[in-house]
Amino acid sequence: MFFIKRRLLNSLSNNKCCAIIPARGGSKGVPGKNIKLLNGKPLLQYTIDSLVDAGCFEQIIVTSDSQEILAVASNLGVDTFLRVDAEESDDLVMPDIPTITCLENIPIQTRPEFTFMIQCTSPFVKAETYLHAYRTLLENPDVTVFAAHEIHVFLWQESLSPESNNTWLPINHPFHERIGRQFAKHQQVNELGAFYGFRTSSFIKAKHRFFSKALPILLSNEEVIDIDTYDDWALAEFKLKKG
Secondary structure, X not given: OEOOOOOXXXXXXXXXXXXXXXXXOOOOOOOOHHHOEEOOEEHHHHHHHHHHHHOOOOEEEEEEOOHHHHHHHHHOOOEEEEOOOHHHHOOOOOOHHHXXXXXXXXXXXXXXXXXXXXXXXXOOOOHHHHHHHHHHHHHOOOEEEEEEEEEOOOOEEEOOOOOOOOXXXXXXXXXXXXXXXXXXXXXXXXXXXXXXXXXHHHHHHHOOOOOOEEEEEEOOHHHOOOOOOHHHHHHHHHHHHHO
């Protein structure tokens, strides 16, 4: 059931690091999107190719409830792990859970020191971005590094107070002052979900991707596309064909 075969990688250090890609078969927005052909290649392949080119992951594992997805992953030369608990592929279950299950099936003495949880629906993340994230994690081994994009937006939230009478309040900016981006006091980023990197033992213990400090890894504008709808798919295909 576990680890069909391995694509050999050139690790940049002795710190063992693996990449785990949770890819369930029951995607809703674009059915079967994880292995659907995008400009002639399975969507999954774009992420795997970038991870391999990064040269810092000793092992790449795809975990899925779909034999079809695992077959494609195996043909691409990476390891596979079949999920046997149907609840781990439920819409409401975060990918942290199947990622932890996959790690717990690796003997403790051979578990990687660091793990990256990767979302294969972000096909434009570059190899150098993964490498930068890996190096940042090595320099800060007790934090979680995560994919992010710098933004400056004005967020508002409806008050939950019964006496509010449809009152809306600012979240990240003052009510009586409008501050331009160039004058903002704090940098703001949007968490993208493309990847998270952390120390394996801390992640398993916490059972959640964030457990201490966190550091954003900023992605470029061209890397941020996440495929969730057919519109996202069309945009990604347009960018690939345009080159």
